[in-house]
Amino acid sequence: MFKQWIEKQKIKSKMHKCFRHCKMYHEKKQGDKKIRIYPQIVNIRPLEDRLEVVFILQTGLSTEAIDETIFKQVFGKNIEIKHDKIKKCVLNVYKNGIPKTVNYDFNLIKNHVAKMQIPFICGLDIHGELIIIDLATEAHLLLSAETGGGKSSLLRANITFLIELNGNYELYLMDLKRSEFGMFRNCRNVKGVYITTSDILPTLKKIEKEMKHRGDLLDQHEVNSIDELDIKLKRILVVIDEVALLRKEKEIMSIVEDISSIGRSLGVHLVLSMQRPDSKILESGNLKNNLRVRISGRQSNSMNAKVAGVEGAENIGMNQRGRMLIKLDDIREFQGFYLNSAEAKMILKNYKVKGHVQAEPEQQQEIKSENILGVLDE
Ligand SMILES: Nc1ncnc2c1ncn2[C@@H]1O[C@H](COP(=O)(O)OP(=O)(O)O)[C@@H](O)[C@H]1O
Ligand SMILES: [Mg+2]
Incomplete structure (x- = not known):
């Protein structure tokens, strides 16, 4: 259980890194500090052939901000990002990529x-x-x-x-x-x-x-x-x-x-x-x-x-x-x-x-x- 929790925290922190580089966040003042509010990660699910991460963009953020190259740098090149027209996005990280031939x-x-x-x-x-x-x-x-x-x-x-x-x-x-x-x-x-x-x-x-x-x-x-x-x-x-x-x-x-x-x-x-x-x-x-x-x-x-x-x-x-x-x-x-x-x-x-x-x-x-x-x- 604890191990799973650690894994999820690692994935979350990688997601935040992507959000940061894609400038997908809002800034909010808290005291003298500014904090960043990232899209909400609603589900992290390891599946047989892939890892699935579901996240939701908050109002004011657009799916156009999602830069796949950045996600590829962080999660490797075997990824796919899908989103509906509104706010829900799914990142899939595949264990095996597309074969070379x-x-x-x-x-x-x-x-x-x-x-x-x-x-x-x-x-x-x-x-x-x-x-x-x-x-x-x-x-x-x-x-x-x-x-x-x-x-x-x-x-x-x-x-x-x-x-x-x-x-x-x-x-x-x-x-x-x-x-x-x-x-x-x-x-x-x-x-x-x-x-x-x-x-x-x-x-x-x-x-x-x-x-x-x-x-x-x-x-x-x-x-x-x-x-x-x-x-x-x-x-x-x-x-x-x-x-x-x-x-x-x-x-x-x-x-x-x-x-x-x-x-x-x-x-x-x-x-x-x-x-x-x-x-x-x-x-x-x-x-x-x-x-x-x-x-x-x-x-x-x-x-x-x-x-x-x-x-x-x-x-x-x-x-x-x-x-x-x-x-x-x-x-x-x-x-x-x-x-x-x-x-x-x-x-x-x-x-x-x-x-x-x-x-x-x-x-x-x-x-x-x-x-x-x-x-x-x-
Ligand atoms: N689907 C493929 N899988 C693996 N290698 C390929 C594939 N298509 C092309 N190649 C390699 O790339 C070379 C160039 O392909 P080619 O079809 O002649 O490209 P183009 O017509 O676009 O110039 C081929 O000789 C082959 O070695
Ligand atoms: Mg040709």
């Missing part, structure tokens, strides 16, 4: 995507939970990080996953740097790999035409989304690595922006990656608002993190490769699934359509139903 494992991940139409797999968070989103509901995604942050690796894991999963979608992979997507050529579900603007523009124009066609179809059937149609149209995913290289291509960027604003209900989705979040691209027009999900690896400073739309990404360490933050409604940290190129190539060998493996019958059927629409395969 999380290897891509198709069989493990696939059990978590059963209900999803076009999953984007992220990684593992501090609770040991997998973070996976469905682009069918989240629509479009922006992935940014400085060089070495793990963008290409995360895209590689995702494209490989979608190919292994073999769902009702097709992938258009665009990469002006020509360095990343070659391995996906001729794989099932991959409609094409495009590496020059003269490849990319006509492809996007076809997709634009397909969107118009799908829009007409929704009108005819008086429905709002392709999910409500009797025919199951394939979802279309356009992945552009280093989209900033296309900045000067007005026609291309204007189609990309159109996809971002109307693609969702039509089943056309974007995953865009960029090294430095480019404010010219993101903040002119609606692109940034339309890319609802933002994922960011390390950013070199808080300005870039802000442009990327994921504040705090500047605190990811230089050597924390694949460590990222995802912003949906709130911000969560995760370690990205990792799959190196050599392993990816080994996996993909099994899914080459031309030369290696014949298109599977069900896939041929899907191609036929697409020909009924007749736009993309003109």
Whole structure:
């Protein structure tokens, strides 16, 4: 009992240190002395995987004053602070942090995507939970990080996953740097790999035409989304690595922006990656608002993190490769699934359509139903 009491006093004193450095206190005169009144610590609870400290901010203090870096200096880096909109805050100090690497494992991940139409797999968070989103509901995604942050690796894991999963979608992979997507050529579900603007523009124009066609179809059937149609149209995913290289291509960027604003209900989705979040691209027009999900690896400073739309990404360490933050409604940290190129190539060998493996019958059927629409395969 006494030992527990001592432990709690130690934690309280650490909390007070954090409050002091964050300037989270009121000062009150008592005689000639000024005393500090700190937020009230209402509960200290050791749990199996973590220590939980609940505290309440007094009137006049705002949650904005909570500086996570200070709490990290005092309690170590495996912490998480949550608060409600008002005054109640919870500090969790985890015994084990997020693992340094999380290897891509198709069989493990696939059990978590059963209900999803076009999953984007992220990684593992501090609770040991997998973070996976469905682009069918989240629509479009922006992935940014400085060089070495793990963008290409995360895209590689995702494209490989979608190919292994073999769902009702097709992938258009665009990469002006020509360095990343070659391995996906001729794989099932991959409609094409495009590496020059003269490849990319006509492809996007076809997709634009397909969107118009799908829009007409929704009108005819008086429905709002392709999910409500009797025919199951394939979802279309356009992945552009280093989209900033296309900045000067007005026609291309204007189609990309159109996809971002109307693609969702039509089943056309974007995953865009960029090294430095480019404010010219993101903040002119609606692109940034339309890319609802933002994922960011390390950013070199808080300005870039802000442009990327994921504040705090500047605190990811230089050597924390694949460590990222995802912003949906709130911000969560995760370690990205990792799959190196050599392993990816080994996996993909099994899914080459031309030369290696014949298109599977069900896939041929899907191609036929697409020909009924007749736009993309003109
Ligand atoms: N999720 C990850 N887990 C572990 N290491 C990673 C991860 N992602 C990237 N790395 C390491 O970082 C290097 C750079 O990653 P890369 O994906 O090429 O970054 P970027 O495309 O952002 O420049 C990789 O070669 C790999 O060694
Ligand atoms: Mg890269």
